[in-house]
Amino acid sequence: MADRYLSFTGTAPGRFLTRRLGLPQPAPLRRWSPGQPELDGETLLLTAGESGLDLSFLPVKDASDRPAAVVLDATGVRGVPDLAEVHAALHPVVRSVAASGRVIVLGAPPAADDHHQAAAQQALEGFTRSLGKEIGRGRTVNLVRLTDARAAESTLRFLLSAKSAYVSGQVIGVGPGTGRVSPPDDPARPLAGRTALVTGGARGIGEAVAETLARDGARVVVLDVPGAEADARRVAGRLGGTALALDITAADAGARIAAALPDGLDVLVHNAGITRDRRLVNMPADRWSSVLDVNLAAVLRTTDALLAAGTLRSGGRIVATASIAGLAGNAGQTNYGASKAGIAGLVRSLAPRALAEHGVTVNAVAPGFIETRMTAAVPLLIREAGRRMTSLGQGGLPVDVAETTAWLAHPASGAVNGQVVRVCGQSLLGA
Ligand code: NAD
Numbered sequence: 001m002a003d004r005y006l007s008f009t010g011t012a013p014g015r016f017l018t019r020r021l022g023l024p025q026p027a028p029l030r031r032w033s034p035g036q037p038e039l040d041g042e043t044l045l046l047t048a049g050e051s052g053l054d055l056s057f058l059p060v061k062d063a064s065d066r067p068a069a070v071v072l073d074a075t076g077v078r079g080v081p082d083l084a085e086v087h088a089a090l091h092p093v094v095r096s097v098a099a100s101g102r103v104i105v106l107g108a109p110p111a112a113d114d115h116h117q118a119a120a121q122q123a124l125e126g127f128t129r130s131l132g133k134e135i136g137r138g139r140t141v142n143l144v145r146l147t148d149a150r151a152a153e154s155t156l157r158f159l160l161s162a163k164s165a166y167v168s169g170q171v172i173g174v175g176p177g178t179g180r181v182s183p184p185d186d187p188a189r190p191l192a193g194r195t196a197l198v199t200g201g202a203r204g205i206g207e208a209v210a211e212t213l214a215r216d217g218a219r220v221v222v223l224d225v226p227g228a229e230a231d232a233r234r235v236a237g238r239l240g241g242t243a244l245a246l247d248i249t250a251a252d253a254g255a256r257i258a259a260a261l262p263d264g265l266d267v268l269v270h271n272a273g274i275t276r277d278r279r280l281v282n283m284p285a286d287r288w289s290s291v292l293d294v295n296l297a298a299v300l301r302t303t304d305a306l307l308a309a310g311t312l313r314s315g316g317r318i319v320a321t322a323s324i325a326g327l328a329g330n331a332g333q334t335n336y337g338a339s340k341a342g343i344a345g346l347v348r349s350l351a352p353r354a355l356a357e358h359g360v361t362v363n364a365v366a367p368g369f370i371e372t373r374m375t376a377a378v379p380l381l382i383r384e385a386g387r388r389m390t391s392l393g394q395g396g397l398p399v400d401v402a403e404t405t406a407w408l409a410h411p412a413s414g415a416v417n418g419q420v421v422r423v424c425g426q427s428l429l430g431a
Helices: 004-009 012-021 080-090 115-135 149-160 204-215 226-239 253-260 285-308 324-328 334-358 380-388 398-409
Strands: 043-049 069-076 102-107 140-146 171-174 195-199 219-224 242-245 265-270 312-321 361-367 420-423
Touching (some): 004 012, 004 380, 043 080, 069 080, 069 149, 080 115, 140 149, 195 204, 204 265, 204 398, 226 242, 265 285, 265 398, 312 398, 324 361, 361 398, 398 420
Parallel strands (some): 043 069, 195 219, 219 242, 312 361
């Protein structure tokens, strides 16, 4: 369902009327398209506190009148006095950041043995989220906590680019890169020679994920239920991939995926998901268990099976799908919220072990309100609230989740592990 309000506010009378009435004025977001530069202008680099971070691998400048992006290196912030430098650095430039521009704050992990440093670094989180809520004009603000700048290159490039149009107000941790970050031979096709399997890939977000991973060079396997086989074949055919008709709740789903991929798998995207909404008082056991089974139990079973079988090759990536409903809770969705919170638990616990034992990273995307058939069926007022109660004032598109997945799947993203990244336009739900 098209966002008519967004189209209306893009016209001169729409702008006039909504301004007079004090209504939200969402800015059309700039999204990536082939041939476009990653960034539509210059990146200004500022520093707060004493930092030795070397970001010379990025096209950053010390001065710019109208930057498309500002990177504030605050890794050296060690106490409250240093926070004044955060204000001093950004206060004069924030107004001049271009529409759909980017502000990225770089922080250090809060130290367990230095509560002054920890307080100041945690302060950056509240700062980032607050600036995200006030900056407007389609601009995003994110915080990246890192120890090794080079290991964060794929993350910084993603956040600087138009590919992260709907990612704002996020805190992303990037670990040390030792042996985990392999730049691709061809930056335009980072997944060339790799195989990616997308569950629930016949439509919606999964279809967009399959398309984006294929664009990045992956050979895609589009898995969906037998009832959606025709659509799965259509998507796979268009992308030069293959379809796999399979219900992921089948007890032998992992074994059948392994059998279908004798040469192994590099990227496993757990996207399939269902909703069966009812308030708990009215929810029969079968509605509860079907959601828990598809959204969580099947993800655990197939992940375990594919890791144990060695199907997921070293350097591999698992990207699971959570939801902001699982982080914030949502009336009528105790089953769905439980299943999606479970995904976050799975990711955080498995990530270090999967990396140590199998060389595979495990992360999740947590979509907010994304314009799909699922959300087109939501009643009008709730749909409008879902779109407007975000810092960007609009719903996201399936491609926004797909681009975030592609960043996590990137060969140079091996230091991003155990993260749950919301793709929600900084939704006020659970923010
Ligand atoms: P969708 O209903 O359009 O597509 C889901 C796909 O999963 C369908 O093709 C379906 O056939 C497939 N599927 C369902 N059960 C399956 C099973 N047992 N085995 C194999 N395939 C199965 O949904 P969508 O909106 O594209 O959502 C995709 C994912 O994103 C889901 O996990 C959903 O919970 C999550 N999500 C979506 C939104 C949103 O706003 N649309 C928000 C938060 C999270």
